[in-house]
Amino acid sequence: MNEQIRLPGPTPVPPEGLTAQSRQIIGHREDDFSKLLVRVTENLKKVFETKNDVLIFPASGTGGLEIAVVNILSPGDKILSVNNGVFGHRFRNIAKTFGAEIIDLSYPWGQPCNFVEFEQTLKKHPDIKAVLFTHNETSTCVQNNLEKAGQIVKNHNAVLLVDAVSSLGGLPVKCDDWNLDIVVTSSQKALMTPPGLAILSVSPKAWKQIRSSSFPVFYWDLKKAKKYYDERQQTPYTPPVSLLYALDMALKRILREGLDKVYKRHKLLTKALRKGMVKLGFKPFVPWEIASYTVSAFYQPEFVGYSLFKEHLYKKYKIHFANGQGNLKSKIFRIGHMGYVSSNDILKTIEIFGKGLKDFNINTDLDVALSDCKEVLRGVEEYV
Amino acid sequence: MNEQIRLPGPTPVPPEGLTAQSRQIIGHREDDFSKLLVRVTENLKKVFETKNDVLIFPASGTGGLEIAVVNILSPGDKILSVNNGVFGHRFRNIAKTFGAEIIDLSYPWGQPCNFVEFEQTLKKHPDIKAVLFTHNETSTCVQNNLEKAGQIVKNHNAVLLVDAVSSLGGLPVKCDDWNLDIVVTSSQKALMTPPGLAILSVSPKAWKQIRSSSFPVFYWDLKKAKKYYDERQQTPYTPPVSLLYALDMALKRILREGLDKVYKRHKLLTKALRKGMVKLGFKPFVPWEIASYTVSAFYQPEFVGYSLFKEHLYKKYKIHFANGQGNLKSKIFRIGHMGYVSSNDILKTIEIFGKGLKDFNINTDLDVALSDCKEVLRGVEEYV
Numbered sequence: 001m002n003e004q005i006r007l008p009g010p011t012p013v014p015p016e017g018l019t020a021q022s023r024q025i026i027g028h029r030e031d032d033f034s035k036l037l038v039r040v041t042e043n044l045k046k047v048f049e050t051k052n053d054v055l056i057f058p059a060s061g062t063g064g065l066e067i068a069v070v071n072i073l074s075p076g077d078k079i080l081s082v083n084n085g086v087f088g089h090r091f092r093n094i095a096k097t098f099g100a101e102i103i104d105l106s107y108p109w110g111q112p113c114n115f116v117e118f119e120q121t122l123k124k125h126p127d128i129k130a131v132l133f134t135h136n137e138t139s140t141c142v143q144n145n146l147e148k149a150g151q152i153v154k155n156h157n158a159v160l161l162v163d164a165v166s167s168l169g170g171l172p173v174k175c176d177d178w179n180l181d182i183v184v185t186s187s188q189k190a191l192m193t194p195p196g197l198a199i200l201s202v203s204p205k206a207w208k209q210i211r212s213s214s215f216p217v218f219y220w221d222l223k224k225a226k227k228y229y230d231e232r233q234q235t236p237y238t239p240p241v242s243l244l245y246a247l248d249m250a251l252k253r254i255l256r257e258g259l260d261k262v263y264k265r266h267k268l269l270t271k272a273l274r275k276g277m278v279k280l281g282f283k284p285f286v287p288w289e290i291a292s293y294t295v296s297a298f299y300q301p302e303f304v305g306y307s308l309f310k311e312h313l314y315k316k317y318k319i320h321f322a323n324g325q326g327n328l329k330s331k332i333f334r335i336g337h338m339g340y341v342s343s344n345d346i347l348k349t350i351e352i353f354g355k356g357l358k359d360f361n362i363n364t365d366l367d368v369a370l371s372d373c374k375e376v377l378r379g380v381e382e383y384v
Numbered sequence: 385m386n387e388q389i390r391l392p393g394p395t396p397v398p399p400e401g402l403t404a405q406s407r408q409i410i411g412h413r414e415d416d417f418s419k420l421l422v423r424v425t426e427n428l429k430k431v432f433e434t435k436n437d438v439l440i441f442p443a444s445g446t447g448g449l450e451i452a453v454v455n456i457l458s459p460g461d462k463i464l465s466v467n468n469g470v471f472g473h474r475f476r477n478i479a480k481t482f483g484a485e486i487i488d489l490s491y492p493w494g495q496p497c498n499f500v501e502f503e504q505t506l507k508k509h510p511d512i513k514a515v516l517f518t519h520n521e522t523s524t525c526v527q528n529n530l531e532k533a534g535q536i537v538k539n540h541n542a543v544l545l546v547d548a549v550s551s552l553g554g555l556p557v558k559c560d561d562w563n564l565d566i567v568v569t570s571s572q573k574a575l576m577t578p579p580g581l582a583i584l585s586v587s588p589k590a591w592k593q594i595r596s597s598s599f600p601v602f603y604w605d606l607k608k609a610k611k612y613y614d615e616r617q618q619t620p621y622t623p624p625v626s627l628l629y630a631l632d633m634a635l636k637r638i639l640r641e642g643l644d645k646v647y648k649r650h651k652l653l654t655k656a657l658r659k660g661m662v663k664l665g666f667k668p669f670v671p672w673e674i675a676s677y678t679v680s681a682f683y684q685p686e687f688v689g690y691s692l693f694k695e696h697l698y699k700k701y702k703i704h705f706a707n708g709q710g711n712l713k714s715k716i717f718r719i720g721h722m723g724y725v726s727s728n729d730i731l732k733t734i735e736i737f738g739k740g741l742k743d744f745n746i747n748t749d750l751d752v753a754l755s756d757c758k759e760v761l762r763g764v765e766e767y768v
Contacts, residue, residue: 003408005408005409005411008410010410010411010412010622011408011624012408012409012624013408013409018405018406018407018408019406020627021402021404021405021578022403022404022405022406023388023399023402024389024402025389025394025395025396025397025428025572025578025579026394027391027394027704027706028394028579029706030704058442058443058447058579058580058624059442059443060442060600060622060623061621061622062603062620062622063442063603063621066602066603075659092604093602094602097601097602098600098602099600110609112504119403141560154609170701181621186473188409188622194409194625194626194627195409195412195442195622195623195624195625196406196442196580196623196626196627197624202479216482216483217448217481218446218477218478218481218482219443219446219447219450219478235443236446237444237446237447238394238444238445238446238570238579239444239573239580240442240578240579240627241394241578241579241582241623242405242578242579242580242626242627242630243578243580243626243627246626247754256490272416274422287642313538316646320411320414322413
């Protein structure tokens with residue numbers, strides 16, 4: 001790849017995913033399509049680590065969150081929102097828009113959730129119908145403890161709705177072991193497929209609540225999607241066939257590499273990137289203990305504004321990275337490292353930031369940064 | 385193309401559309417994406433023949449119809465549904481699902497709408513907020529008179545919501561001249577792009593009603609989509625980038641060929657197909673006067689069941705066509721001929737059906753059918 005696409009999504013698509021899309025379209029009511037859909041769905045279940053239903057819709061991650069909410073909801077339902085960033089807040093706002101009564105557990109951006117308070121709130125309000133939880137908060141690059149959230153919610157009536165958009169495929173999301181009721185992800189993050197597919201897993205506990213939900217659904221109807229899949233291995237409405245070709249390839253790649261190795265690679269690449277960036281003088285936005293392994297945030301250095309910095313690095317070195325969002329705009333910048341990303345991409349990224357600093361007359365020891373980085377990367381089993 | 389994809393959608397994607405999708409992903413918050421989105425949007429406006437806003441969402445056609453309905457609606461609103469097939473009925477059911485009070489003008493499948501009754505109904509109910517109208521009813525292969533619908537609705541308070549999913553790009557849809565308030569189409573029909581994009585045009589009259597609608601919207605919010613497009617030339621949420629690459633190519637192809645020639649080609653291919661099929665002994669489901677120019681229906685011959693017939697033709701000649709839907713299942717079959725389709729495809733189709741009949745020991749004069757067909761096709765200005 002000539003350009004470093006280090007966005008937190010869409011992420012680079014591997015060559016076989018790009019090529020797959022140039023296959024001619026097949027009809028979605030024909031057997032060949034059903035075979036594709038079943039293979040993709042079964043492979044998704046392996047990555048979701050679940051026996052639950054897994055259903056695919058044409059949408060981005062936000063669309064996927066909306067699908068979860070409108071299917072589970074009856075207007076006036078009490079919903080607990082645990083949020084500490086832009087995407088947690090968005091999940092909350094979707095539920096609010098469609099008539100939920102929200103109980104807010106908001107934490108400062110860049111800080112973790114308080115699980116004691118979380119559990120107390122659930123106990124205090126036994127009528128809470130659902131909990132909205134963001135696994136990997138892309139806006140702050142914080143990894144929230146999903147396993148713990150699952151442990152807490154499983155003993156309550158509430159269902160756990162998980163935003164795993166920027167985690168699934170890069171961080172373990174053990175749907176069944178962790179009691180995750182609805183897990184939402186999308187194609188364009190760690191699943192390294194072009195944007196346009198939202199994917200949801202749905203547990204028996206969630207189905208029970210979906211069946212009693214009174215909010216109207218038509219295109220987003222999970223029950224209808226399950227019925228079509230179970231009875232005909234089809235989708236109710238025309239699916240994005242060419243994106244499924246690409247997702248098919250991506251899932252095969254993930255499973256060939258092996259989930260454990262995929263997760264280890266993501267963790268080590270993160271560690272290496274942080275080590276190198278710190279050596280160059282950048283300050284991570286959050287401590288390692290709560291850091292995401294799919295996207296990393298660093299404070300924008302004070303000697304230069306974000307726009308000029310980004311523009312210079314893009315123009316001279318062809319690297320794409322992202323600004324902070326909301327209140328963090330221009331205060332932090334974010335580097336994506338999920339999906340189709342290798343040790344070499346991390347080294348290249350460090351090299352670009354090191355050279356970039358030099359261009360602004362900031363002295364750093366790029367060689368030391370790179371060798372620190374390489375030290376960590378030694379643990380990565382490369383997968384091409 | 386080795387296979388004849390004669391489905392009513394998804395339709396074959398031209399080579400440059402297939403290749404375009406194998407381009408690496410670009411970030412949707414970057415300038416390159418905005419340039420692409422603006423070019424695609426401006427070219428869509430040319431095909432919609434409109435100065436209205438044109439907005440793109442990740443969805444199929446049904447999703448697009450839902451977007452139109454939920455944005456325009458306040459629960460309890462009176463909505464007039466003019467329908468004569470599966471898709472008209474679906475449009476109606478979407479509005480009903482989200483709380484509209486439906487006034488039904490249902491016509492037998494395969495028959496046209498009664499415009500006198502249509503106008504009288506609008507006059508009788510001045511509180512009708514919206515009219516749902518299907519331009520090209522894919523299930524029966526009937527072309528409803530959209531220009532007339534526009535003429536009638538423009539003098540009323542109601543807004544006209546048009547399902548142009550299987551027409552736009554194959555039949556003229558003159559949004560501005562015909563006073564069409566919201567026109568919905570999708571990528572995978574005459575726009576010869578893979579499925580996954582719903583496209584809507586929105587008139588000032590429609591915006592007025594959208595601004596006063598009380599039904600909750602979040603992901604489907606047209607106002608937010610317009611704001612993002614106007615202010616930043618972006619979409620509110622991650623768009624299907626690779627599908628936009630393909631749509632870009634398809635629109636360039638349509639505009640290079642020229643709208644008038646595209647429409648003439650669709651009409652003549654339909655005429656030629658009907659002539660050839662009739663000569664082979666097939667009976668069209670609807671008369672020429674109301675026939676669609678993008679998809680044609682013929683009665684299933686009585687000597688063989690649909691499944692066996694279809695399976696034989698597919699296995700031996702690699703042609704894909706579609707069954708009837710709903711009550712017409714196995715009574716008619718449908719041949720799609722929209723988008724990337726040439727005279728040669730029509731001749732090939734006639735040849736396959738002729739040979740297929742022979743395989744079932746039905747005598748027909750294939751040569752005469754082909755020469756009748758060629759006679760009509762002489763008028764087509766081929767575009768490769």
